[in-house]
Amino acid sequence: MATGRPTHPADRGRPANRGRGIPEATVARLPLYLRALTALSERSVPTVSSEELASAAGVNSAKLRKDFSYLGSYGTRGVGYDVEYLVYQISRELGLTQDWPVVIVGIGNLGHALANYGGFASRGFRVAALLDADHAVVGTTAAGLPVRHMDELEDIVEEEQVSIGVITTPPGAAQQVCDRLVAAGVTSILNFAPTVLSVPDGVDVRKVDLSIELQILAFHEQRKSGEEGAEQAAAPAPAKASAPARAAAKLRRTAATATTAAAGTDGDLPAVMPA
Amino acid sequence: MATGRPTHPADRGRPANRGRGIPEATVARLPLYLRALTALSERSVPTVSSEELASAAGVNSAKLRKDFSYLGSYGTRGVGYDVEYLVYQISRELGLTQDWPVVIVGIGNLGHALANYGGFASRGFRVAALLDADHAVVGTTAAGLPVRHMDELEDIVEEEQVSIGVITTPPGAAQQVCDRLVAAGVTSILNFAPTVLSVPDGVDVRKVDLSIELQILAFHEQRKSGEEGAEQAAAPAPAKASAPARAAAKLRRTAATATTAAAGTDGDLPAVMPA
DNA sequence: TAGATTGTTAATCGATTAACAATC
DNA sequence: TAGATTGTTAATCGATTAACAATC
Numbered sequence: 370m371a372t373g374r375p376t377h378p379a380d381r382g383r384p385a386n387r388g389r390g391i392p393e394a395t396v397a398r399l400p401l402y403l404r405a406l407t408a409l410s411e412r413s414v415p416t417v418s419s420e421e422l423a424s425a426a427g428v429n430s431a432k433l434r435k436d437f438s439y440l441g442s443y444g445t446r447g448v449g450y451d452v453e454y455l456v457y458q459i460s461r462e463l464g465l466t467q468d469w470p471v472v473i474v475g476i477g478n479l480g481h482a483l484a485n486y487g488g489f490a491s492r493g494f495r496v497a498a499l500l501d502a503d504h505a506v507v508g509t510t511a512a513g514l515p516v517r518h519m520d521e522l523e524d525i526v527e528e529e530q531v532s533i534g535v536i537t538t539p540p541g542a543a544q545q546v547c548d549r550l551v552a553a554g555v556t557s558i559l560n561f562a563p564t565v566l567s568v569p570d571g572v573d574v575r576k577v578d579l580s581i582e583l584q585i586l587a588f589h590e591q592r593k594s595g596e597e598g599a600e601q602a603a604a605p606a607p608a609k610a611s612a613p614a615r616a617a618a619k620l621r622r623t624a625a626t627a628t629t630a631a632a633g634t635d636g637d638l639p640a641v642m643p644a
Numbered sequence: 645m646a647t648g649r650p651t652h653p654a655d656r657g658r659p660a661n662r663g664r665g666i667p668e669a670t671v672a673r674l675p676l677y678l679r680a681l682t683a684l685s686e687r688s689v690p691t692v693s694s695e696e697l698a699s700a701a702g703v704n705s706a707k708l709r710k711d712f713s714y715l716g717s718y719g720t721r722g723v724g725y726d727v728e729y730l731v732y733q734i735s736r737e738l739g740l741t742q743d744w745p746v747v748i749v750g751i752g753n754l755g756h757a758l759a760n761y762g763g764f765a766s767r768g769f770r771v772a773a774l775l776d777a778d779h780a781v782v783g784t785t786a787a788g789l790p791v792r793h794m795d796e797l798e799d800i801v802e803e804e805q806v807s808i809g810v811i812t813t814p815p816g817a818a819q820q821v822c823d824r825l826v827a828a829g830v831t832s833i834l835n836f837a838p839t840v841l842s843v844p845d846g847v848d849v850r851k852v853d854l855s856i857e858l859q860i861l862a863f864h865e866q867r868k869s870g871e872e873g874a875e876q877a878a879a880p881a882p883a884k885a886s887a888p889a890r891a892a893a894k895l896r897r898t899a900a901t902a903t904t905a906a907a908g909t910d911g912d913l914p915a916v917m918p919a
Numbered sequence: 920t921a922g923a924t925t926g927t928t929a930a931t932c933g934a935t936t937a938a939c940a941a942t943c
Numbered sequence: 944t945a946g947a948t949t950g951t952t953a954a955t956c957g958a959t960t961a962a963c964a965a966t967c
Contacts, residue, residue, distance in 0.1 A: 394934060396863050400856040404838060418948065427840035430948095431936055438950055446949040447943040463859050464866030471858070478760050482753035488838055488855035493862070532865055533858070556868060557861040563679060563763055565702035573864050575857045580763035581675040582850045583746070583808070584738050586832040587768070588671050589848050590807055591739030593831060669958060693924065705924095706960055713926055721925040722967040 391462070395436045399459050401426045402433070406456045418449040470497035470529045472555075474546050475538030476506055476516050479561055483535060484512035497529040502542070519549075526553035533557045540564040547574075666737070670711040674734050676701045677708070681731045693724040745772035745804045747830075749821050750813030751781055751791050754836055758810060759787035772804040777817070794824075801828040808832045815839040822849075 405425035409417055419437075423430040437443060437450075443458055444450045460466050471489075473480050476499050483489075484499055499511055502519045509516050517525070525531065534550040536543050536558060543562035550558060557573045560566055566574050680700035684692055694712075698705040712718060712725075718733055719725045735741050746764075748755050751774050758764075759774055774786055777794045784791050792800070800806065809825040811818050811833060818837035825833060832848045835841055841849050 392933070396860055397856070399863070400853070400859040401840075403859075405840075419950095420948085425840065429936075431938090432934090434948095434950065435935080442950070444949050445943060446941070447947045449948070462863070464862040465859065467866075469858075469862055469865070478753070478757035482757045483854060485753050486854055489858065492855060492859060494855075494858055533861055535858075557865045559857055559861060565676075565680075565700065571868070573861055575861055577852060577854065577857055578675070579758060579761055579852065580767060580769075581672070582834055582852055583744075583764065583769055583810075584675040584678075584740065584767060585671055586808055586834060586848055586850055587739040587744055588674070588737070590744070590832045591742075593846070594807075667957070694926095695924085704960075706962090707958090709924095709926065710959080717926070719925050720967060721965070722923045724924070 391439045395439055396463075398426070398428060398432075398436055399463055401428070402436070403456065403459045403463065403465075406452055406459065409452045410456055414452055416445075416449045416451055419444070422450065465493040467493060469494050469533055470531045471495070471533040471535055472498045472500055472522070472525060472529075472531050472550075473535045473537060474500045474519070474522070474550070475536060475542070475562075476501045476509075476511055477537060477539075480537040481511050483537060483561075484514065494533075497531050498525045500525075502538075519546075522549055523553045526550070526555060531555060533559070535559045535561070536566075537561045666714045670714055671738075673701070673703060673707075673711055674738055676703070677711070678731065678734045678738065678740075681727055681734065684727050685731055689727055691720075691724045691726055694719070697725065740768040742768060744769045744808055745806045746770070746808040746810055747773045747775055747797070747800060747804075747806050747825075748810045748812060749775045749794070749797070749825070750811060750817070750837075751776045751784075751786055752812065752814075755812040756786050758812060758836075759789065769808075772806050773800045775800075777813075794821075797824055798828045801825070801830060806830060808834070810834045810836070811841075812836045 402422065405422055406417070408425070409422075417425075419430040419434045423433040426433065434444075440458060440462055443455055457466075471494055473483055473496060476484070480499065480501075484496060489496065496512070496514060498521070499514050499516045500519050500522055501507055501516050504518070507516050507518045526534075531553075532555060534547075534555040534557070536546055536550075538546050540562045543560065543564040544566060547558060547560070547566045547568065551568055551572055556571060558566065558568065558575070560574055560576045561579075563578055563580065568574055677697065680697055681692070683700070684697075692700075694705040694709045698708040701708070709719075715733060715737055718730055732741075746769055748758055748771060751759070755774065755776075759771060764771065771787070771789060773796070774789050774791045775794050775797055776782055776791050779793070782791050782793045801809075806828075807830060809822075809830040809832070811821055811825075813821050815837045818835065818839040819841060822833060822835070822841045822843065826843055826847055831846060833841065833843065833850070835849055835851045836854075838853055838855065843849055
């Protein structure tokens, strides 16, 4: 709290944040602010307060102001933030004022969905090519673009200066595709395959996992209906019964009708171990 | 560090974690462990060390052991963890030993992709119904299931005891769909529409945003090629030039060819303000 | 027993939040 | 000036990590 005391000695002369470092948590929220601001901009709203913008973005206003403080002093006390100006500043900070060619590898259902996703083009992302290994898919079109064969990957990445690759292949193919993308010069990968990818230093990987989010929801859903109970089942005896037996005792309950989902396979997406 | 000193008095007699609370960060990683363990299980690997499993899941072993400590003592010192036993315990903790009927609302490209996604069924998630408001889509089939009309939503949720809904509609429809789901009794929502949803207390919402991940990659990609530079552009003058002018001075650079992606629209996914 | 590996401690790090002085 | 709202401080909270005693 600023209680009227002088600035703490250790903080004197220190910039808001050392050097270039914007916290990861802040970076992850900038797209949310940008979306809310873009909506305001389309409605020709000239200025917005931290309170209004925070509510539109689904965060609290203290967090928003703190986040913005890492970018600079872009607001006006007593007034708020200029919408257009802030849209520009956040876009620039995120790197969206430049064109980002991306390749999408694996044109199944999800690849199709992404190729058609409007939220990309509007933010500077341009689909440079759609690639697939299956000759039955190559030559068809998706979102107005021809699906090209994996063989062309290296040429396309070089010619189009692609630095971002999107992987929507089955998990068994993901690491190979990743390796080829990296070898060709791609340094950022968005991975939709449920596989842990290994990449060399300097390459960023982000992961979107459709089933993980659902599993997290199930966890919380489970504790809504009666805290415990419902999910009763007999724990299978572990191979070495010694230590786990202690634990098993803790949760001993009546036998029940639990399906052994855990022991099932991954359906058409068999999990693959990383190298 | 455990330096041989006795347990800190405040910690004496305290359970590993008070009551039911497993940290959110831990819950979010349990699906990763489960996937790696399932792969080991399919290869009939009987036991695994924290080091091996952590590497397969893409985390470090200290974090993994800490995470598991919230679940209980399921390992054996000097040996490791029994794979089958741990698969079961994590599945149970996540609530995956029971059947979770879900409805998917909005059967466009993404809805199709999700309906076909194999990672759901194998983890106890069962698609109870596919719903769409468009009569041109209703009656077609996706993943072997008929697409039904939104009018049936309430009946289906009640009859099938659906507690989880997946929204893959355009953003303009998301809040309405969300309201109907909640009114019908759904208490967990997985939202793929780029919209902030407002829900009453007791309803969980998780969000998957396809373009946000790409924007975060762009942010990091931007600082790889030359720290700064590349993304030079003249900042547009803010409406009120007073305060922002100071900030603008900080970043004044030469004019450039930046595309104004930021001012663009959301393509076929126009952003919508929350209520 | 000796070697291996867990479960837990405690330090550190990073993120969140409320509060308020600064300032429009 | 009075009212409004930012930018920043400092407290708190939660997550990560290395280290190692406990224990198989």
